[in-house]
Amino acid sequence: MSSQQDYYDILGVSRDADPDTLKNAYRRLAKKLHPDVNTDESSEAQFKDLNEAYGVLSDAEKRAAYDRYGHEGLKGMGANDFSSGFPFDDIFDQFFGGNRHGSRRQPRRGSDLRYDLTISFDQAVHGATQEIEITRPEICSRCDGTRAEPDTSISKCVQCAGSGEIQEVRQTFLGSMVNVTICPNCRGSGEKISSPCTQCNGIGQHNATKTLSVSIPAGVDNETQIRLSGEGGPGQLGQHNGDLYVALTVEQHKFFQRRNNDIILELEINISEAALGTTVMIPTIDDKQELRIPSGTQPGDILRLRGLGVPNVRNGKRGDQIVVTTVAIPKQTTSEQQRLLSELGNTFQHRAQPKEQTGEKGFFEQVRQILGM
Numbered sequence: 001m002s003s004q005q006d007y008y009d010i011l012g013v014s015r016d017a018d019p020d021t022l023k024n025a026y027r028r029l030a031k032k033l034h035p036d037v038n039t040d041e042s043s044e045a046q047f048k049d050l051n052e053a054y055g056v057l058s059d060a061e062k063r064a065a066y067d068r069y070g071h072e073g074l075k076g077m078g079a080n081d082f083s084s085g086f087p088f089d090d091i092f093d094q095f096f097g098g099n100r101h102g103s104r105r106q107p108r109r110g111s112d113l114r115y116d117l118t119i120s121f122d123q124a125v126h127g128a129t130q131e132i133e134i135t136r137p138e139i140c141s142r143c144d145g146t147r148a149e150p151d152t153s154i155s156k157c158v159q160c161a162g163s164g165e166i167q168e169v170r171q172t173f174l175g176s177m178v179n180v181t182i183c184p185n186c187r188g189s190g191e192k193i194s195s196p197c198t199q200c201n202g203i204g205q206h207n208a209t210k211t212l213s214v215s216i217p218a219g220v221d222n223e224t225q226i227r228l229s230g231e232g233g234p235g236q237l238g239q240h241n242g243d244l245y246v247a248l249t250v251e252q253h254k255f256f257q258r259r260n261n262d263i264i265l266e267l268e269i270n271i272s273e274a275a276l277g278t279t280v281m282i283p284t285i286d287d288k289q290e291l292r293i294p295s296g297t298q299p300g301d302i303l304r305l306r307g308l309g310v311p312n313v314r315n316g317k318r319g320d321q322i323v324v325t326t327v328a329i330p331k332q333t334t335s336e337q338q339r340l341l342s343e344l345g346n347t348f349q350h351r352a353q354p355k356e357q358t359g360e361k362g363f364f365e366q367v368r369q370i371l372g373m
Helices: 007-011 017-033 043-057 060-074 090-094 121-126 271-278 335-346 361-370
Strands: 113-119 130-140 154-156 165-172 175-182 191-194 203-214 225-228 246-252 256-259 262-270 280-285 288-293 302-305 321-328
Touching: 007 017, 007 043, 007 288, 043 060, 113 130, 121 130, 130 246, 191 321, 203 225, 203 246, 246 321, 256 302, 262 271, 271 280, 288 302
Parallel strands: 113 246, 262 321
Antiparallel strands: 130 203, 154 191, 165 175, 225 246, 256 262, 280 288, 302 321
């Protein structure tokens, strides 16, 4: 506020003025002080003070604080935030039905489009270049977007006088309000086409199929979106085209699951391999890798291969491959296997017995946590 002038004095009302009196006073003074009407250099500052005063006195809570404590009582209540009150740029239109900026019809940027692309797990990890074929609207090549046959005239729309808008004035407590709609005769273009283009039927656009190359960075995941700038819908009247967003879906892998940048492989080994240990070849996202299984490996043990996971899409740093072991118990055995297992079992001191709870996570809880279940 340019001064500490009393808000009631600014509006020219008494301290017991009711809301209708405040509104009428505000409307009367706003019409008088608006800078687009009043050319006096002080009008803009006075108009801001007027809006600030009305913003406080029309709010019951702020008015009560102001009546009791004055300007000091409004600190922290947003009373001096002019931008939160009445829109300075639009109030001329609201009160007077005018248009400070000329026609509201502005050329628009083209619309953004979406394309859904399914890629393999391997492509998501390593990156790839994929060609896609899209059908999208493009500027008509025959009329170059003018919507008219070449070498024919385009006249101004008589219904909207070339503005592309129809304005309807109505009266409100704030004065004349203007309702603006798109002209139905020219559909907002402001032009009347006597000979519509025969290729696009006077639309100015037509659908066309185009092949695009999409560069997929290493490390992408489901719902990653790749933006192709300028490959969306066409802009109007020379404005920029929109963008094309390629939304990725990653196919499920035969062996691997992904958790952030780690790759999880569930490895099933038999009783002998678990007890005695062994060396096996396992798949990784790069190639096959030798893995040492320690003797005495238990179901749910975790073996980690550093740096064999998914690269971070921003910095390229790779996660790990996590191998979770499970022990396969045969459902059917030969008589010889049964004999050998029986003899082996008799050599163990351990017999079936309840397991005491230690508070540590059990096997299934560990596996669920690792696999994100």
